[in-house]
Amino acid sequence: MYASRAAGLYEIYRRYDSLERVPAAVRNRIERDLLRAGFEEAWAATRRYWANRDPAQIALAERDPKHRMALVFRSYLGQASRWAITGEPSRLADYQVWCGPAIGSFSRWVSGSPLTEPENCTVVQIARNLVTPPRPEGRGFSLRRVGVATDQPGP
Numbered sequence: 001m002y003a004s005r006a007a008g009l010y011e012i013y014r015r016y017d018s019l020e021r022v023p024a025a026v027r028n029r030i031e032r033d034l035l036r037a038g039f040e041e042a043w044a045a046t047r048r049y050w051a052n053r054d055p056a057q058i059a060l061a062e063r064d065p066k067h068r069m070a071l072v073f074r075s076y077l078g079q080a081s082r083w084a085i086t087g088e089p090s091r092l093a094d095y096q097v098w099c100g101p102a103i104g105s106f107s108r109w110v111s112g113s114p115l116t117e118p119e120n121c122t123v124v125q126i127a128r129n130l131v132t133p134p135r136p137e138g139r140g141f142s143l144r145r146v147g148v149a150t151d152q153p154g155p
Contacts, residue, residue, distance in 0.1 A: 001093045002080050005034055009073045018065030019043070019072065034076050034094070043068060046075045 012030070016022050019039045022030070027039065035042045050057040050071065061068035080096035082088075114120045115129065 002096045005094065006077055009034070009076065013069060013073055019069045020065065039072065042072050042075065046071050049075065
């Protein structure tokens with residue numbers, strides 16, 4: 001649910017000028033479901049974080065309530081990656097998993113193969129498929145799958 005939650009925070013950020021302007025019902029939902037702390041407590045934790053990294057952020061946030069809101073919301077976004085990496089079970093719905101174009105290429109590569117089933121898609125099996133040359137009768141299929149034209153009929 002990370003993407004929808006992040007989009008929701010962005011919409012709230014765009015709509016309101018400060019944490020104090022967020023309506024009570026919306027505030028309660030954010031505090032309960034996302035931050036799991038009150039805005040004040042979340043700001044205190046965020047402030048501690050920036051005190052060690054870039055104290056100028058704190059000074060700016062104390063002058064600009066919108067920047068303070070941005071830093072508090074950003075703290076949720078930043079922690080979501082760490083929760084995914086550590087496997088924090090209480091934050092499963094918040095996991096932010098980074099991937100790039102390689103995941104799309106991998107999905108295309110395994111399309112139509114037994115590796116599309118999660119139980120078959122293990123690190124060991126993927127490694128075997130990468131290092132073991134295909135059997136002669138499977139070479140055409142493998143080439144066609146990556147876009148190379150062959151004179152063999154398709155599967």
